[in-house]
């Protein structure tokens with residue numbers, strides 16, 4: 001990829017400071033602060049309507065904050081000398097002019113920013129659109145538009161990337177491709193912010209996760225920290241005396257749920273402690289395993305009470 005080895009002149013640290021956006025009675029973004037460092041993939045995750053897109057739009061000056069600011073290498077986006085070299089953004093893949101070909105779209109953007117036209121062809125190749133480059137964007141699928149949007153975001157070889165749901169509309173191969181692309185962009189020293197409302201899309205890609213709910217940051221931590229702090233360890237235990245074991249565990253302050261097949265799901269004691277208790281009580285265990293805590297569980301636990309009621313429906 002272009003620019004991988006050269007020293008970057010643009011500082012990629014991005015500081016979002018107390019950003020707030022109100023639309024009438026709705027506070028879409030409510031005092032959001034975070035910092036993006038070079039070389040890190042930051043997952044920006046939250047339920048529908050949490051305020052991810054609005055935050056990202058404000059970061060590049062597409063929406064005006066009610067209060068707060070975003071500084072890119074110490075300056076607001078509008079004051080950057082070469083914005084496309086500082087921040088590449090994919091915010092709305094549908095916004096591309098439908099009558100132009102993919103190649104014309106990129107060449108037009110390149111020309112208006114003083115970037116050589118050859119860079120457009122290089123990027124079309126990289127995002128897998130070389131064969132479709134001369135077709136009108138009108139005929140592109142959503143996944144193809146996302147690829148074109150990504151190429152546009154990368155035109156200026158930017159130090160930071162803001163990508164709003166880039167995997168939306170991509171096929172499984174596309175999703176795998178985008179994961180490895182984001183990792184390699186970060187390895188080259190770029191700061192990456194990538195949003196999704198699906199933890200599965202970010203779990204294997206992000207180093208850090210910024211979790212948003214109802215316009216507020218609920219967590220900003222590394223994937224490992226988030227897992228240890230928020231996921232609950234469960235032990236699955238099977239015995240021929242489930243009633244006795246359940247009572248014994250409850251007497252030792254464990255939370256126990258009995259499943260229809262008779263296995264017990266235990267929250268509290270570790271598998272070793274359960275084995276020792278059962279042994280002393282003369283209860284035989286057929287199975288006693290720790291069920292790995294998933295990032296999805298941690299995310300759900302965090303956002304459970306922070307889904308925004310969506311118009312015409314109940315809170316999700």
Ligand SMILES: Nc1ncnc2c1ncn2[C@@H]1O[C@H](COP(=O)(O)OP(=O)(O)OP(=O)(O)O)[C@@H](O)[C@H]1O
Pocket residue numbers: 023026027028029046047048049050051052053054055196197308
């Ligand atoms: N132009 C607007 N006018 C009025 N309300 C808006 C506008 N843009 C966003 N909102 C509201 O702000 C809130 C945050 O929306 P936003 O699109 O930023 O959330 P999101 O986290 O990106 O959601 P999704 O995952 O669904 O894309 C929502 O309640 C939304 O309805």
